[in-house]
Amino acid sequence: MQTVHLRRAKDLMDARYADALDLDAMAAEAGFSRYHFARAFRHAFGETPGAYLSRRRVERAKDLLANANLTVTEICMVVGFTSLGSFSRRFAELVGCSPTEYRKRMVDRGGPPAIPGCFLMAWARPTAIADKQGDGTRA
Template structure:
């Protein structure tokens, strides 16, 4: 009897976690923190963080930052906004944190990405360019190879 209620609770928790993930996807540019997300689904911040990591392999904060970086990449590819404007547009309040996280996920700083993306992805269909340029999750980007051979 206990196994059935455990399974039901797990399904309820997964539904709540999907609501949190969907909220992050929708509201990535708004100020979001784990406590606010947890309140929205009547969980504690610690419980939400643990369950989210178990379900999705990363913390809610990491997922939020990945969403923000994905959107920033798209805005930087357009080329009509400065890195600072992109940082604030995607909901980051610190240019330093934004640049650090961007570099960790993408492998190059946002300013370098903006310059490279202008040439490399020019003329590529949007759907394909999003797939090709998607940030790396759950691990850092590989270090650029040294050309000092």
């Protein structure tokens, strides 16, 4: 039964990987204390919540490095890391090369043309879609 609650927290991390999620927020989503959540998550999924979240961020960064015309620093911030050094170190741990080297490898393979960064940033920005009451205009 615990797994259902842990999956809720995991789904939160998958959906909001770029947000500043802390252990308290993830534990609250599961309905656990932070310490019980950390132990239960590791037992259920084989890694700590922090390791899982950073791995998800690196997975998204790989996609952006291969397909978007953004700098490594911009990608670092877009995926939720707050430090270029910690991003580069974690990326190298998981992927086996630096973000810059990874991008070079993807370009050398002849991947798809890069999506302009300005388009990507505008497309990824949340927008209000509900009609305003009374005047008929859209937000």
